[in-house]
Amino acid sequence: MKGSFWLAWRQQRMMVGIGATVLATAAAIAVYYRSGMLDELRSGQFDHCAPGPLHCMRPDTVLPLLLDVEPLRYLGALNMALPVLIGVFWGAPLLGRDLELGMHRVVLAQGVSRGQWFASRFALAAATTVTLSGLLAGVFAWWWRPAANRSYGLFWYENTALSGSGPRVVAAALFGLAAGTLLGLLARRVLAAMGLTLLVTGTMTLLLEWTHRTRLLVPPHTYTSAGSIPKPAMGEKWSAGHYGLITASGRRDDVMNCPFPSGAQLRECMDRHGYVxxxxxANPVGDYWTFQWTDTAVLGGLAVLLTVVTAVLLHRRRI
Incomplete structure (x- = not known):
């Protein structure tokens, strides 16, 4: 196994180096911008800002007071793109290049089994992927913490925070690697495998973003208030966009049936229509982890399944 691992390292050391460079660059940028963020927060200009989604205004103008979180969003976007990048540029060539060039025959002729050939390459790629994605997610969380869920920062339900942080980043990266590896085995051509991997991983990324927006996998909670008294504050919750009125029988109607924010007009309208x-x-802030572990289970399960399928095909197919 030492020989096959040594060969795997020789073939993948450039990708390992690129990953280390990306991580070091992201960490350096995070240190620089987080330091500036903390200096702004310590200046006292944000002390009058209340928590919640409503913009905090500058005392001397009507302009919103915001931290510079755009670089943080870029890191979140990079983390979201990891399954595509790793799948296309690492997973697809992992077996596909050897199969396309016929190098696998030379390796197998040296007494290395198919299982060893696959295990050595995939183990190194998977270990590096877990390390890289986990550290990038950690850098994001560390950078994000001072500005988390504040009107002048970044809320947990924004896609770069929800999908660009936490354990789902690691599971997504492993899914990309597993998908690219399987497609490289099936296509036996690197360029074809890269194109297919781009399609599969990109589609999966967009599909999960769609499930977030529609709350398909994590249903929202319902918050009610009796009569016309003010509804519970939204605060850090992620609104599903569903507002309405409830009758004594429990029927739910659209909020536009009584389009008044409060006061006598609202009470009169509710009494006239029988609304009680x-x-x-909305999803409360605690659902951040529900979304995280749901995505992690889906992507991690797919990664394991695709890896097993690759191993079975290698064992049964002639290559």
Missing amino acids: ARFYE
């Missing part, structure tokens, strides 16, 4: 309460649907 108001409601809205």
Whole structure:
């Protein structure tokens, strides 16, 4: 196994080096911008800002007071793109290049089994992927913490935070690697495998973003208030965009049936239509981890499944 691992390292050391460079660059940028963020917060100009989604205004103007979190969003976007990048540029050539060039025959002729050939390459790639993605997610979390869920920062439900942080980043990166490796085995041509991997990983990334927006996998909670009293504050919740009124029988109607924010007009309208309460649907801040572990289970499960399929095909197919 030492020989096959040594060969795997020789073939993948450039990708390992690129990953280390990306991580070091991201960490350096995070240190620089986070330091500036902390200096702004310590200046006292944000002390009057209340928590919640409403913009905090400058005392002397009507302009919102915001931290510079764009670089943080770029890191989140990079983390979201990891399954595509790793799948296309690392997973697809992992077996596909040897199969396309016929190098696998030379390796197997040296007494290395198919299992060893696959295990040595995939183990090194997977270990590096876990390390890189985990550290990038950690850098994001560290950088994000001072500005998390503040009107002048970044809320947990923004896609670069929800999908660009946490354990789902690691699971997504492993899914990209596993998908690219399997498609490289099936296509036996690197360029074809890269194109297919781009399609599969890109589609999966967009599909999970769609499930977030529609709350397909993590349903929102319903918050109600009796009569016309103010609804519970939205605060750090992620609104599902569903607001309405409830009758005594429990029927839910659209909020536009009584389009008044409060006061006598609202009470009169509710009494006229028989409404006894108001409601809205939203995901509380604690659902951040529900989204995280749901995505991690889906992507991690797919990564394991695709890896097993690759191993079975290598064992049964002639290559």
